[in-house]
Amino acid sequence: MRLDQRGDSAHSVVMTGHQDDFSHLDRAGRAMANVARNPRLTVNIVVGAGIAFAWLLLGAMAIRGADVRGSAPGDTLLHGLxxxxxxxxxxxxxxxxxxxxxxxxxxxxRAVALTVMWFLMAIAAMLPSAAPMIRTYCEIADTARIKGEPVVHPLVLVAGYLGVWLAASVLFSALTLSVHTFAASREIYDPVLGIAGALALLVAGLYQFSGLKKACLKKCRNPFSILFSNWSAKASSVFRLGVVQGIWCFGCCWALMLVMFAVGVMNIFWMALIGVFTLIEKQMTGSLPTRLAGAILLVWAAALLVVSLSVGEIR
Known part of the structure; x- marks a missing residue:
């Protein structure tokens, strides 16, 4: 659904009753005013800035983490930065x-810090894949504005979506803390973390073949039906719509986030790979990418489990 220039003009008349005049403002002021009255542009700027900020912080953290980890993929490059x-x-x-x-x-x-870290990873890797949801909402909202109907800003929808991933970050943080605490109490980091990573890969691999994964992915790929059938001019209802879409997205991608336990929670290269994969997976049709990823994860889980158990026996 796309609007032509005439539709945009009608939108401004319906919403304000007259054409906004920003001629009394300077150039920067006019630019800010135009951004403020354009929800689609505003949400794109805010979401884009949020993703960039998350990657910036995670990148800085990854550079420092390269000195802490052993030899994770990409650490050689990070050492040179x-x-x-x-x-x-x-x-x-x-x-x-x-x-x-x-x-x-x-x-x-430490729990708060880990929660923030996981939330930053969710913003960096998962928020880009929410583009179909945001785009669909903006298209429906444009049509509603042309008809003179009130519309809730799309940032409210995004807030609901991110609220789900914030709650998920608390769970991932608790899991990270539990694994590290158990490993520290036994003073056997390598085998424990390796086995935990192998189990995470096993769960992630098996989940790729499940019916729940398929159902959640279908909802993520086609957000129009949910957004259109539950359309509302109330901010609370739109926030709940974002929560619903966030739950579907979490149901689709939570297992992939477990991969970070196998590669290191601050492995920025795998984080980027997961983000790109989820974006491609939600844009494509069919189950080939999902099943292929599941098969790779299962083979990887078996190999990591064998190596981790061997290390444990040696010790």
């Missing part, structure tokens, strides 16, 4: 996220 000076609170935040062993901070602080 400069570590830019950052505020003390960010350095402390990075340390809480990257250290597998408990630091001198309380478990509460």
């Amino acid at each position: 400069p570590q830019l000076p950052l505020p003390d609170f960010l350095e402390r935040f990075f340390a809480l996220c990257l250290s597998p062993a408990p630091l001198d901070a309380s478990i509460g602080f």
